[in-house]
Amino acid sequence: MRLDGEIKEFEYEEERESVEEMNSVSNSINLGFSQQVVVGYALTTKKKQSFLQPKFELIARDKGIIFVPIDQHRPLAEQGPFDIVLHKLLSNEWSQLLEDYRLKHPDVMVLDPPYAIQCVRNRQSMLEDVAALGLTDSYGRVCVPKQLVIEKDPTLIPAEVAKAGLKLPLVSKPLFVDGSAKSHELFLAYDNVSLSNLEPPLILQEFVNHGGVMFKVYVIGNAIKVVRRFSLPDVCKRELSKYAGVFQFPRVSCAAASADEADLEPGIAELPPRPMLERLVGELRRRMGLQLFNIDIIREHGKRDLFYVIDINYFPGYGKMPGYEHIFTDFLVGLADSKNQKQL
Ligand SMILES: O=P(O)(O)O[C@@H]1[C@@H](OP(=O)(O)O)[C@H](OP(=O)(O)O)[C@H](O)[C@H](OP(=O)(O)O)[C@H]1OP(=O)(O)O
Ligand SMILES: Nc1ncnc2c1ncn2[C@@H]1O[C@H](COP(=O)(O)OP(=O)(O)O)[C@@H](O)[C@H]1O
Ligand SMILES: [Mg+2]
Ligand SMILES: [Mg+2]
Numbered sequence: 001m002r003l004d005g006e007i008k009e010f011e012y013e014e015e016r017e018s019v020e021e022m023n024s025v026s027n028s029i030n031l032g033f034s035q036q037v038v039v040g041y042a043l044t045t046k047k048k049q050s051f052l053q054p055k056f057e058l059i060a061r062d063k064g065i066i067f068v069p070i071d072q073h074r075p076l077a078e079q080g081p082f083d084i085v086l087h088k089l090l091s092n093e094w095s096q097l098l099e100d101y102r103l104k105h106p107d108v109m110v111l112d113p114p115y116a117i118q119c120v121r122n123r124q125s126m127l128e129d130v131a132a133l134g135l136t137d138s139y140g141r142v143c144v145p146k147q148l149v150i151e152k153d154p155t156l157i158p159a160e161v162a163k164a165g166l167k168l169p170l171v172s173k174p175l176f177v178d179g180s181a182k183s184h185e186l187f188l189a190y191d192n193v194s195l196s197n198l199e200p201p202l203i204l205q206e207f208v209n210h211g212g213v214m215f216k217v218y219v220i221g222n223a224i225k226v227v228r229r230f231s232l233p234d235v236c237k238r239e240l241s242k243y244a245g246v247f248q249f250p251r252v253s254c255a256a257a258s259a260d261e262a263d264l265e266p267g268i269a270e271l272p273p274r275p276m277l278e279r280l281v282g283e284l285r286r287r288m289g290l291q292l293f294n295i296d297i298i299r300e301h302g303k304r305d306l307f308y309v310i311d312i313n314y315f316p317g318y319g320k321m322p323g324y325e326h327i328f329t330d331f332l333v334g335l336a337d338s339k340n341q342k343q344l
Pocket of ligand 4: 177311312313
């Protein structure tokens, strides 16, 4: 099967990237650069490895950007000085330190502000802006699955599910996202009674059949890049009546294998319409105050225009986003330029 429009778009982007790469190297040789931008980073070792790849550092350096590690155990004001701070360390102490620093140093761009990130550390609040937005236009409709928060007593879950009218199967997700493996332990529940085996605090979300493919919409400021990933297969009525219990499932969507090259049914694989995504992302950036995030979106199987946002992640795995090195570099250059303009 050929997904003509989309595959061409990907090929075109790849071609353009290699040309840009050569241009950027020759620019640095011929022209040099006019400004130096110091980007402090506070990232876990794993994140540093996946994000600060040598190719990215080189491309950024060609544009005058240097990356400097932040020592989280030393006062931030004694380090740098930084133009921009990138961070993803999830302890509350760090968030507080960084928030204090941000308020005292308004000239430093902290990406993103710790207070704004709080909203995506809770799986209920992360989807509130999407629900409030209620995006419907000629390109499609974007909803969130029906869901319920269980704070404490697991024995009450079956009754609460019945009261809320949630339909099986349900996905159970830990309420809080703290970067731990446990916060990504998800379960699929086939019956009501077994739900009391789950461990609150959690959210229960209606499972939406989506043909086993999901879309990761990566956002870096104004830039949007969509990739396909494999996801959970559909659950049919027969399967639902045959099985009971809660089953943990693996982290299918963050597997390195992308579904972009797979031979998929067009109705399942077609990317969400670009104008709809641009509107969604624009609104979410404004409402959440975030520049660095991705959105997990699924299309209800058989409904071309009906989409669900199921997850939003702060500073996701950009290393897996094709072409992130140039896109992120351009983003940092743009931030530095806007800072310089303000200072003029
Ligand atoms: O490690 P990676 O590259 O798989 O990135 C993870 C993301 O994968 P993705 O880019 O969406 O495929 C991942 O996205 P998902 O939640 O799996 O959709 C998270 O953002 C994860 O961060 P955290 O554990 O929630 O703090 C991200 O983990 P960190 O790299 O931030 O530790
Ligand atoms: N409501 C849902 N309907 C169908 N599949 C879902 C739903 N919620 C999650 N999934 C599947 O589970 C995966 C992980 O869920 P997600 O909410 O993205 O958690 P995580 O933060 O661990 O990635 C998704 O990528 C998707 O494959
Ligand atoms: Mg996810
Ligand atoms: Mg997530």
